[in-house]
Amino acid sequence: MNKTDLITLAHGNGGRHMRELVDQLFSKKLSNPLLDTSVDACHLQLDSPDICFTTDGFTVKPLEFPGGTIGSLAIHGTVNDLAVSGATPKYLSLNAFIEEGMPFEQLERILDDMAQAAQACNVQIVTGDTKVLPVHEASGVYFATTGIGLYNPDFNLGMDKIRPGDKILVNGSIGDHGTAVMLAREQYGLSGRLESDSASVYPFTHALSKLEGVRFMRDPTRGGLATVSVEITRQAKLGCYLHSTHIPIKPQVESVCEILGYDPYYLACEGRVIAIIDAQQADQALSLWQQLAGGEDAAIIGEITEQPRVILETELGGQRVLDELEDDPLPRIC
């Protein structure tokens, strides 16, 4: 590969090379009427002063995996944090930390994927910053995206709204992202066709906005379904009773977990939402979700109980306690 096809330290120095990187790659690929890379900040005229503000960092390895790239993931991750908060995602900022020696071509593919995801999610990247790091002081590229969303006043969400008897729903199969990324790492010697579930959950959260029985929503990313459930027990001081036979898990995910000794309940999802809903409205919510593209596997997977712990009812009717994740690091999964 020609040396001019690689990112160099000069692309981070504030001069001509940096301007070219920003103008010819970032600005071109992520173009929208609000993005002006010649200024340091963006002027936004919002429809409301009542905003939802969130941020997320992205370090997934490999940078490109079946079903997505770190580019689309950086859009979906922040869009989903806004969506589960009951907001409509609107504007994003973008930070890129790029390793010296990264091929331009790969960065270009990743930004194309990012631009496509932003368009599909109806969000605009309106301001950004790039830094270039010497070899071995980064790995490929890391992103941070920070999002502004506008609250949908129909929602009244909070851990404190959860009541015993409420139902626990998920909009699709769990563990797809974590498994797809593991398979994409050659170190495991496995391969497969499984795709990450990386996607916006906004259509799913928006679909529930007219149901006043929606108590709480969260996307089960790092730590998966088990971690969201444990957080509910910690913060709402209530329990989660999960029925393993109702939890959608793809056969490939089950197989990989069996081979590698992972637990699917702790694997990251990037296009899933867990919703806690009044039992009276759970069937209606499920039906709304199942009508959406990608919602075919949505399911009611459990209910909220009094005792603050997470119980998984196994296939054979036994009970297993799901604890907080300890020493099972899968670094750079998201």
Added chain:
Amino acid sequence: MNKTDLITLAHGNGGRHMRELVDQLFSKKLSNPLLDTSVDACHLQLDSPDICFTTDGFTVKPLEFPGGTIGSLAIHGTVNDLAVSGATPKYLSLNAFIEEGMPFEQLERILDDMAQAAQACNVQIVTGDTKVLPVHEASGVYFATTGIGLYNPDFNLGMDKIRPGDKILVNGSIGDHGTAVMLAREQYGLSGRLESDSASVYPFTHALSKLEGVRFMRDPTRGGLATVSVEITRQAKLGCYLHSTHIPIKPQVESVCEILGYDPYYLACEGRVIAIIDAQQADQALSLWQQLAGGEDAAIIGEITEQPRVILETELGGQRVLDELEDDPLPRIC
């Protein structure tokens, strides 16, 4: 050093260790009424829907240097982007990319310095995210901060407002940050007492809000004064005529530049603002700045000309053209 005193990959896994890192370090150090690390997003009720939105990444090496740390720098950098846009900085988000093996103690010192800077700048960190990266896939810690500010309606700023004859002002000596960071790197075999200028420029921008002759402001970070001047020539299609004898440069900065062959006009500042002001109001602006703490060395350093290039008048009355920065990378200067 005990192994439990170092950041491990488990601090990034979404489980107990991550919760402890966030609760016991980030949340505790950066505490404010709006920061709730148990939720993924922050609800902000702004005073106006007209906002300034900006982001910046920070990778400075070493992480601690005379006059600051990467923590205070991450506050000042984003606060300054808001300030020079004519906004009052209000809220920040924080991303941390931490290298496995980083000493807790150092991260703690850096977060203390960050918290102190945030308080001094009157901004609150209201949401955040942490990621842990394996050894050699980062270097210490990188931050990204994204800021929201509220516009001061008194300002009417823009490159397009600049006119020939306008004066160019700076609020203090240039190149301190770049030089202090270079000196802090053992590789140069130099040492010195020079401190970075890292600070908020908001008091300086705010002081000018009542002068309708303020056309444009920018903080000369990467690429320094020369790069801001070149940007003016590129975008406003006007020239900058700078008087070297009027530009405040500390003797230590001059010496280091002579020894290492650097040009102070291209060195990063992190607490300086360049303002372009109607000639009629330049003296008044200068006097406002000189009355402020840290503004003693403020100076009128040049004027805007018709011909779109940057000319530096040397001490002996000669002229030197300052071009766009080419191949002079000082990686990880900010």
